[in-house]
Amino acid sequence: MSQSTLSNDESFRSLTLGEKLWLVPIFLKLPFAIAVGIFRGNKGRSWSRSANVALTRYLFDHEWEIHTLRSFIGVTTSQMYRTWARSVKQEVLTDELPEGAKLHWIGPRRDASHHKVFLYFHGGGYVLPAGASYFPFLHSLQKVLSADIGEVGVVALEYSLAPDSPVPTQLRQANAALTHLLQKGIPPSNIVIGGDSAGGNLTLQLTSHILRPLPSIPAPPALTQPLAGALLISPWVAYSIDAPSYARNEGKDLIFSRSYKFMGDLVRLGVTPELKHHVEPAAAPADWWSGLDRVYPRILITAGEHEGLFDQIIDVSRIIGQHVKDMTTVIEPGGIHEDMIIKFAVGQGGNGRDYDATVAFLTSSFRGRN
Numbered sequence: 001m002s003q004s005t006l007s008n009d010e011s012f013r014s015l016t017l018g019e020k021l022w023l024v025p026i027f028l029k030l031p032f033a034i035a036v037g038i039f040r041g042n043k044g045r046s047w048s049r050s051a052n053v054a055l056t057r058y059l060f061d062h063e064w065e066i067h068t069l070r071s072f073i074g075v076t077t078s079q080m081y082r083t084w085a086r087s088v089k090q091e092v093l094t095d096e097l098p099e100g101a102k103l104h105w106i107g108p109r110r111d112a113s114h115h116k117v118f119l120y121f122h123g124g125g126y127v128l129p130a131g132a133s134y135f136p137f138l139h140s141l142q143k144v145l146s147a148d149i150g151e152v153g154v155v156a157l158e159y160s161l162a163p164d165s166p167v168p169t170q171l172r173q174a175n176a177a178l179t180h181l182l183q184k185g186i187p188p189s190n191i192v193i194g195g196d197s198a199g200g201n202l203t204l205q206l207t208s209h210i211l212r213p214l215p216s217i218p219a220p221p222a223l224t225q226p227l228a229g230a231l232l233i234s235p236w237v238a239y240s241i242d243a244p245s246y247a248r249n250e251g252k253d254l255i256f257s258r259s260y261k262f263m264g265d266l267v268r269l270g271v272t273p274e275l276k277h278h279v280e281p282a283a284a285p286a287d288w289w290s291g292l293d294r295v296y297p298r299i300l301i302t303a304g305e306h307e308g309l310f311d312q313i314i315d316v317s318r319i320i321g322q323h324v325k326d327m328t329t330v331i332e333p334g335g336i337h338e339d340m341i342i343k344f345a346v347g348q349g350g351n352g353r354d355y356d357a358t359v360a361f362l363t364s365s366f367r368g369r370n
Helices: 017-028 030-039 047-060 066-073 077-087 134-148 169-183 198-211 244-248 257-268 310-321 339-346 353-367
Strands: 094-096 102-106 116-121 152-158 191-196 229-233 298-304 326-332
Touching (some): 017 030, 017 066, 030 047, 077 134, 077 152, 102 134, 116 134, 116 169, 116 198, 134 152, 134 339, 134 353, 152 169, 169 191, 191 198, 191 353, 198 229, 229 353, 244 257, 244 310, 298 310, 298 353, 310 326, 326 353, 339 353
Parallel strands (some): 116 152, 116 191, 191 229, 229 298
Antiparallel strands (some): 094 102, 102 152
16 A cells, blocks of 8 residues: 545545556456455354455555545445445434534434433544444444443444544544533433544544643543443554564454554654654553543453454553553454454354453443443
8 A cells, every 4th residue: 555645525536547457457366365365264254254354355455545445445434324324224313513523323313311322433544434344333232232221322423534634633523522422411421432443542542632631632521420431442552563463463364464554654644742642552651541540430442363453452451451440351262353343244243252242341331330
C-alpha cells in the first residue's frame, strides 16, 4: 500500500481506467490465493471462514493507494448502514452531530433517561469505513441484550477518515458522540463505550481525554458518575510492528504486519508530541491511567491468539488493569484480529469464547453488577 491524501469525496470516487487495469492481475490470481488460504487455514475454521480470511489477507497484501482501496470498497459507512437497515427492514435512524460525525442506531433509538446505550466505534485503521460484518454483529448484540435486559440501544459512530481528516479529528467526533448521549439525559452509568481495532484505540483516546483533557479540542463531558464500562475488541494500541507476536503470527492473522504498518504510518501523519500518549496507548507511561476507576468500574479486552497485535494488547491490558476495579482479558483460542466480528461476514457469528464474554460483560455492566 502507498500513501495518498485526498478530499473525503475523492476518496470514494469511481475507479479510473488505470486503476481498473491495475486490478486485473490481482483478480486473476485471486482464486488461487483463496484456495491456498482454505487449505492452510487455522484448524477448526470452516471453509467459508477460511476463504473469507484468505480473501481479506490477499487483497490487503498489495500496494494499494488508500483512495483506490476505498473506491474499490465503493461504499461509505452511511451507505453500508442504509443497506443493512433495508435488509432487516429497520428504519434508518441517524443523529447528525457537531464536528461532522453521525450516529447510526442499530435497533430502536434509545434516548430516555432510563435507557441503556452501547456507544460503538468501528475499526478499519482510521482509513476505512465500517465493513459489512459490523452492523450484523451489533444487531446481534442489540437483540440479545434487549431480550435479557430490555430497552438497550446500540449506536455506531461514523467518523471522518484519515489521512484526509487527521487525528485528533476522530477524537473530536467521539467526544461529541458521548456528549450528545449525555445531553439527552442518559446517565453515565447507563452507557458502555467500546470498539474494535482502531475503534478500541478511539475508546482509549476518549478515555485519555476524559482523564487528561487536550486543550486543542472541546472539553470532555463532566461525568457525574462513572460510565458503565468499556469494551475493547482487538484494540490497536501501538502503531509499531516490533512486538514478537507480529512475526509469530505472520500468515495466521487476518492481515499481514506490513498492512498494520501502512495504516499506522497514515495515522502518524497527524500525531504531534501533545497527542502522542492519547493516540498510542502503548506509548503512555503506567501512571497515565491514574484515575481510570473514576471513568469505568469495569473493562473487558478481547484478543485472538493468532493476531499480530497480541503482545501489545496483553501489555496494555496489564497496565490498565492496575487502575480499574474489574479488568478482564479474554483470549479466543486460534482466534485472529476481530475474530468475533468477521465471523458475521459469512453468517457464522454469535459464538465463541470472546462473543460469549462480550455478551456477559455488557449484561453485567448494564445491570451494574460488580
